[in-house]
Amino acid sequence: MTTVAVARPSTTAEVAEVLRDAAARGHTVVPTGRGTKLSWGMPVEPDVLVDLSGMDRVVDHQAGDLIVVAEAGARLADVQALVGGARQRLALDETVPGASIGGTIATNASGPQRLLAGTARDLLIGVTVVRADGVVAKAGGRVVKNVAGYDVGKLMVGSFGTLAVVTEAVFRLHPEPEARRWVSVEPDDLPDAVRAVVHSQAAPWAVEVDGGTLSVLLGGRTDGVDARARTIADLVGGDVSSTAPPWWGTCPWAEGETGLKITFLLSGLRDVLAAAADVGARVRGSAGSGVVHAAVADGVPDALARLREAAARHDGTVVVVDAPPEVKAAVDVWGPVPALDLMRRVKREFDPDHRLSPGRFVGGI
Structure with a gap:
């Protein structure tokens, strides 16, 4: 990735300063936490890469209220370790080693715990973001019952950094089981x-x-x-x-392979698995939730088409999560998106000049 500059802010105020300066110069910006998912979605070459790895603090842990507040660059594993000391857990899985809080939110990464606790959309109760113009905004709160502004948090989940830069997140926790x-x-x-x-x-x-x-x-x-x-x-x-299988909660693809996310109604599992076997895809994931990942080494365009046909028969989709650049250039990474017009309107509201991660998300958003 070629960039004009790399900014390494350590506070939300510094992130705001970086984005104000970028806006004044007309520069495009891509935020990153630990860089573990920068290749997900469509490739982007911004003018400024905002590296949030220095914003890695757990700001607050209110064990009595079952909440934790963490900065976007904090590693998910570190947050898990801290709340684990109080026999609590943040029910998000580290599907890629070293993943950050911000990256997990931006890509809506999820693993085995989604069957019980849902995804980041269900666990995020408050968020601090910086808009493309450098304005800091907050939504939600630090108490589980306070859901004011929660929809803003939901918009950030899975937005691939195209709407705003998340700098701090508030999550509800679950008790650690015996x-x-x-x-x-x-x-x-x-x-x-x-x-x-x-x-x-x-x-x-x-x-x-x-x-x-x-x-x-x-x-x-x-x-x-x-x-x-x-x-x-x-x-x-x-x-x-009493121990998890070694593959538990991890993505199945290796470097150089194409990684897919497949969703479907549970009744379609047999059809989806059969299609995956036919195209030589390795499947791993939350079959009980109708969400699995697949790894494809060769013949990606044909495999993708056949898997999309199978998933569509069961109200599902197939998205190319990660792949070599030449593969992404040859296929439709996102597939059909029914709500694309609405998503474009939301993008215009948050980032009218299209400076944040331009083109990384669906429909060139």
């Missing part, structure tokens, strides 16, 4: 096994697949978790473990 158990099995019929687990009375916390392997997470009080794990094992077979 015990966790994973049940893993390679069932003869993976879609049937997934469906059986999802509709069981065992209340699974996550239902994940990796290739032909099904792994189910259960959490809570030790005696109850052990009983529920036995229920799952009796239902679909497999072994019970």
